[in-house]
Amino acid sequence: MSRRVVLASGGVLAIAAVAITLVLRPGEAPVAASAVSPAGEVVARLGDQQVDANDLNALFEQLPQASRQQLRGDRAALETWLRARLAEKALYQQAEAKGWSQRPEVQAQTRAAVEQIVLRSYLNSMTQVPEDYPSEQDLTQAYEASKATLQVPAVYRVSQIFLSVPDAQATQSVRDQAQALSKRAHAAGADFAELARTYSQDPGSAAQGGDIGPQPLAQLLPEVRGVVTRLKVGEVSEPLQSSLGFHVIKLTESQPARIATLDEVRGQLREALRAQRQEQAAKQYVDDVLNLSTLSIDGAALNKALEAQR
Incomplete structure (x- = not known):
C-alpha cells in the first residue's frame, strides 16, 4: 500500500x-x-x-x-x-x-494519412514562428488578459493514520482502534507523527510521520475532502471511513486558491502564443495558395456526387 x-x-x-x-x-x-x-x-x-x-x-x-x-x-x-x-x-x-496492410481499404487510408502528414509537415515548415516570439511584452499582455482564468487551486497538506479493514467482520474493531488513536492524537502534547509511524498501515506515509505532502482538494479521497476543509491548521479529525479503511487526519498546512504568477505559467503561455501565431500564419498561407488562381466549384457535379453517396 x-x-x-x-x-x-x-x-x-x-x-x-x-x-x-x-x-x-x-x-x-x-x-x-x-x-x-x-x-x-x-x-x-x-x-x-x-x-x-x-x-x-x-x-x-x-x-x-x-x-x-x-x-x-x-x-x-x-x-x-x-x-x-x-x-x-x-x-x-x-x-x-495476415497481409492486412495490403487490403485495398487499408492502402487507401494509408495514402490519405501520408498525404496529411506531408501536408502538415510542409505547412509547418512554411509557417515557422520566429524564435524570439513571443517577446516579454507579448507574454505580459497575454498574462494580464487571461490571468483571471489562471487559478491555482487551494492546497492542503495533511497527515494521516490509516487502518485497513481486512473484512466486514473486522469493521467495528478497526473503528474502535481508530477512535482510540484519534483520542490519543487529540491529547495535549501528542506527537501525531510518532503515532502515524507506529500505528499507520500505509507504509509510504507512515515512514514520513503520516505526511502525504501538499495536495489540491480534488486529489484527496471524496470522504476526506469535506473533513479537510472543515479542519483548522493543527487540528485532528475524528476517524472517518473510506472504501479503503479508516483514517485519522491532521491538517498541517493550507494555502488558499490564488492566481498563478507569470513565472509559473510562462512556459505554457509561450507555447500557447506560438501555437496561435503558427495557426494564424498557416491559415494565411492557405488563403494565399487559394488566391493564386481562380477557384471554381461545379454545383451540378457536386450535387450529383452527393446524390451518389445516398
Whole structure:
C-alpha cells in the first residue's frame, strides 16, 4: 500500500493505445523520476516485441515541455504507456502476418494519412514562428488578459493514520482502534507523527510521520475532502471511513486558491502564443495558395456526387 492511500485513484496521465491525452493535476504527490535510458536501450518487452529508448524519446518529442516534466516524474503513467505501446506492436505484427496492410481499404487510408502528414509537415515548415516570439511584452499582455482564468487551486497538506479493514467482520474493531488513536492524537502534547509511524498501515506515509505532502482538494479521497476543509491548521479529525479503511487526519498546512504568477505559467503561455501565431500564419498561407488562381466549384457535379453517396 502506497502513501497515496488517502488520495483519489487515477493517474496523472490517461494513455490510450493510439493517442495520448494528458490531464495535468497540480500538486500530485511526486514519484522519483528515473533517468531516460541511452538511445536504443530496451526498456520493456512483451514476447518478441520490445520498446526501447528511441520509442520513449519519440513520445517525449510529441509533448509540450511542461507535460514532459510531469510524465518523467510519474512512473505509473510511463508504465501504462509502455504496456499500450507493446500491445500496439503485438497487434501490428499479427496484422502484418495476415497481409492486412495490403487490403485495398487499408492502402487507401494509408495514402490519405501520408498525404496529411506531408501536408502538415510542409505547412509547418512554411509557417515557422520566429524564435524570439513571443517577446516579454507579448507574454505580459497575454498574462494580464487571461490571468483571471489562471487559478491555482487551494492546497492542503495533511497527515494521516490509516487502518485497513481486512473484512466486514473486522469493521467495528478497526473503528474502535481508530477512535482510540484519534483520542490519543487529540491529547495535549501528542506527537501525531510518532503515532502515524507506529500505528499507520500505509507504509509510504507512515515512514514520513503520516505526511502525504501538499495536495489540491480534488486529489484527496471524496470522504476526506469535506473533513479537510472543515479542519483548522493543527487540528485532528475524528476517524472517518473510506472504501479503503479508516483514517485519522491532521491538517498541517493550507494555502488558499490564488492566481498563478507569470513565472509559473510562462512556459505554457509561450507555447500557447506560438501555437496561435503558427495557426494564424498557416491559415494565411492557405488563403494565399487559394488566391493564386481562380477557384471554381461545379454545383451540378457536386450535387450529383452527393446524390451518389445516398
